[in-house]
Each structure stands twice: as C-alpha cells, then as structure tokens.
Amino acid sequence: MARRILSWNVNGIRACVGKGFVDWLRQSRADIVGLQETRVDAARLPPEIRSVRRFPHFHLQEASSKKGYSGVALLSRHAPQEVQTVLDRPRFDREGRFQLARFDDLLVANVYFPNGSGKDRDNGRVPYKLAFTRRVFEVVDQARAETGLPAVIMGDFNTAPEAIDLARPRANEKTSGFLPRERKALAACLARGYVDTFRALHTEEVRYSWWSSRFGVREKNIGWRIDLMVVSQDLLPRVRASFVLTDVPGSDHCPVGIEIED
Numbered sequence: 001m002a003r004r005i006l007s008w009n010v011n012g013i014r015a016c017v018g019k020g021f022v023d024w025l026r027q028s029r030a031d032i033v034g035l036q037e038t039r040v041d042a043a044r045l046p047p048e049i050r051s052v053r054r055f056p057h058f059h060l061q062e063a064s065s066k067k068g069y070s071g072v073a074l075l076s077r078h079a080p081q082e083v084q085t086v087l088d089r090p091r092f093d094r095e096g097r098f099q100l101a102r103f104d105d106l107l108v109a110n111v112y113f114p115n116g117s118g119k120d121r122d123n124g125r126v127p128y129k130l131a132f133t134r135r136v137f138e139v140v141d142q143a144r145a146e147t148g149l150p151a152v153i154m155g156d157f158n159t160a161p162e163a164i165d166l167a168r169p170r171a172n173e174k175t176s177g178f179l180p181r182e183r184k185a186l187a188a189c190l191a192r193g194y195v196d197t198f199r200a201l202h203t204e205e206v207r208y209s210w211w212s213s214r215f216g217v218r219e220k221n222i223g224w225r226i227d228l229m230v231v232s233q234d235l236l237p238r239v240r241a242s243f244v245l246t247d248v249p250g251s252d253h254c255p256v257g258i259e260i261e262d
Contacts, residue, residue, distance in 0.1 A: 002240050002259040004029055005108065007154035009036040009210070009227060009253035013073070017046040019250040025052050030257070031077045034099070034110030036156045038062070038071035049075075061085045063096035071096045072155070074110050078103065084143075087135045091128070098136065100143060106235075107147065109140050111155035116176030123176050129158070130185045137189040150235035153194065156210075156253065157228045159186050161196055164206060165225040177226060190230065197229045197242035197258050207244040210253045218252075229258045 006028055010016040013035065025033065033055065041062045050058060055075035063070040074083065080101035086093045097112040114132055118124025140151050159182045163169040172178045190196065198207070208223025217223070229242055238261040245255040 001262045003031045003262055004257060004259050005032045005034075005152060005154065005229070006030045006255050006257040007034045007036070007110070007156075007227060007229060008248075008255040009112070009156040009251060011037050011039075011251040011253060013038040013040050013049070014044065014046055016250045017048060021250055022046075022048045022052060024248060024250065024255075025049070025075070026054065028255075030054075030075075032101075032108055033075040034108070034154050035073040035075075036071075036097075036110070036112035038073050039068050040071060041067060059083045059099060059101070061096045061099050063094065065094040065096075069095070070112060072099050072110050072112050074099050074101055074108070076101070076103075080108075084139075087132075087139055089135055092132050092135060097132070098139075100140065102143070102147065102149070105149060107140065107143055107149045107151040109136065109151065109153040109155075111136055111153060111157075113156060113158045115158045116179065116182060123174075123179065126176060126179065126182065129176075130182065133157075133185060133189060137192055137194070141192060144232065150238075151194075151232045152235070152258070153230040154228070154256075156226060157186065157230075158226055159183060160224045160226050161186060161199065161228070164204075165199075165208075167208065167222045167224070177224060193233050194230050195233055195236050197231055197236070197239050198225070198244065198256070200236065201239070201242045207246065209244050209246075209256055213252050227253055227256045229256055231258070231260075235260065 116126035209227035211218035
C-alpha cells in the first residue's frame with residue numbers, strides 16, 4: 001500500500017477553484033496535499049474546499065504582512081499530531097510560507113520559498129531567499145532529530161536545481177531561480193541528507209512545473225522545474241514514484257507528487 005503526497009502552487013486559491021481545483025482535488029487520490037501561494041485568509045476561503053470529504057483536516061497559514069499575499073495550506077486524510085507554522089524568525093514568519101506537519105511516521109513540510117527578484121527584477125531578494133531556505137532545512141533537521149522521523153519537504157522552491165530543469169538555462173544564468181549562488185545554496189541544503197526525488201528516479205527526463213503566463217509559452221513547453229518533492233535519505237528507499245502532472249490546468253504551475261510505501 002502506498003501513500004500519495006501532492007504539492008501545487010495554485011497561484012491564488014480562489015482563482016484556481018474557478019478553474020476546476022475542487023474537481024481535481026476530489027479525483028487526486030492523494031492522502032496529503034500541500035498548496036502554495038494561496039493568497040487568501042480564512043474569511044475568504046472558498047467553502048467548496050472544506051466540502052471535499054476525503055480531506056477532513058485543513059490547515060491554512062496566511063501572511064500577516066499583507067492580505068492577498070503568499071500563504072500555504074495543507075489538506076490531509078488523517079489528522080496530523082501537530083502543525084508548526086513558524087521558523088522563529090519574524091522576517092520569515094510574517095510572509096506565511098511554512099508549515100511542518102508531524103504525522104505518526106512522517107514529517108511533512110509544505111513550503112513556498114521566496115523568489116529572489118526584487119521590485120525592479122534586480123535580484124534584490126536573493127539574500128532573503130537564501131537565508132529563508134537555510135532556515136527551513138535547519139528547522140526540519142531539528143524536528144527530525146527530536147522525533148526520529150523521516151521527512152518530506154515539498155513546495156515551490158523557486159529554484160531550478162540543474163540545467164536540465166529549465167528550457168533555456170544559458171539565457172537565465174542571471175535570472176533569479178537559476179543564479180549560480182541559488183543553485184549552490186540549494187545543493188548545500190540537499191547535501192545535509194536530502195534528495196530531489198524526481199531527479200533521483202528520472203535522471204535524464206525533462207519535465208517542467210512552471211511556465212510564464214506569456215502567450216504560447218506553456219503550449220511550447222518553455223518552462224522550469226522549480227516545484228520539488230524532496231525527501232530525507234532514509235525515506236528514499238520507500239519512494240515508489242515521483243511525478244510532475246503537466247496536464248493539470250488552473251495555475252501557471254502544475255502539481256508534483258510522490259508515492260511512498262507505508
């Protein structure tokens with residue numbers, strides 16, 4: 001028997017609901033679903049989401065810095081024992097980007113990692129992004145040490161790990177998401193004992209999870225693989241499948257997921 005875990009940057013949950021999100025959720029066969037960039041508070045959450053019987057447990061983390069910004073949500077068939085929503089760093093926590101759920105035999109981190117682009121597309125947020133990324137792995141490491149449990153870190157990492165993970169690597173070497181220092185920082189975090197499951201199971205396969213909203217870009221598959229399912233090395237032997245659901249519409253990202261042996 002396998003457990004199915006999915007992750008999707010929905011680029012605004014209310015808009016995504018209007019594009020078939022609830023039907024997709026009902027048919028997903030998932031046990032745990034992490035959503036990023038929900039951009040909603042509890043008062044404006046579409047009620048249809050809570051009506052999906054498969055997921056009686058719903059946790060929403062919204063940004064406190066401003067309405068309609070960032071945010072993550074976690075849906076699950078079984079109740080987590082605990083959901084941590086802070087990194088103990090106010091500058092990170094106010095953006096509502098992090099959830100760490102503890103289940104009986106597994107830790108699941110649902111994370112919306114920042115983009116490094118500043119307001120003027122000047123890569124001014126890269127230091128913030130790198131510090132945030134390091135802190136996420138530190139907190140998950142601490143939880144693993146305290147519980148002895150393996151971990152999944154899923155979400156929009158906003159970094160393509162390797163040249164194979166975007167359609168035009170050479171043209172984007174100075175673009176946040178593929179800067180050498182961003183890839184180096186992510187590689188250093190993975191080296192702490194984590195694995196990018198899709199690349200581990202599909203060493204040469206080209207798949208993308210995000211496409212620019214410019215006309216025709218998705219149809220031409222000019223994309224990036226920046227949505228990742230990362231697991232601790234002790235969990236990798238239980239990973240039966242890692243996949244990118246490129247045919248699912250509703251956002252500029254598509255869902256990604258894994259199946260693990262119970």
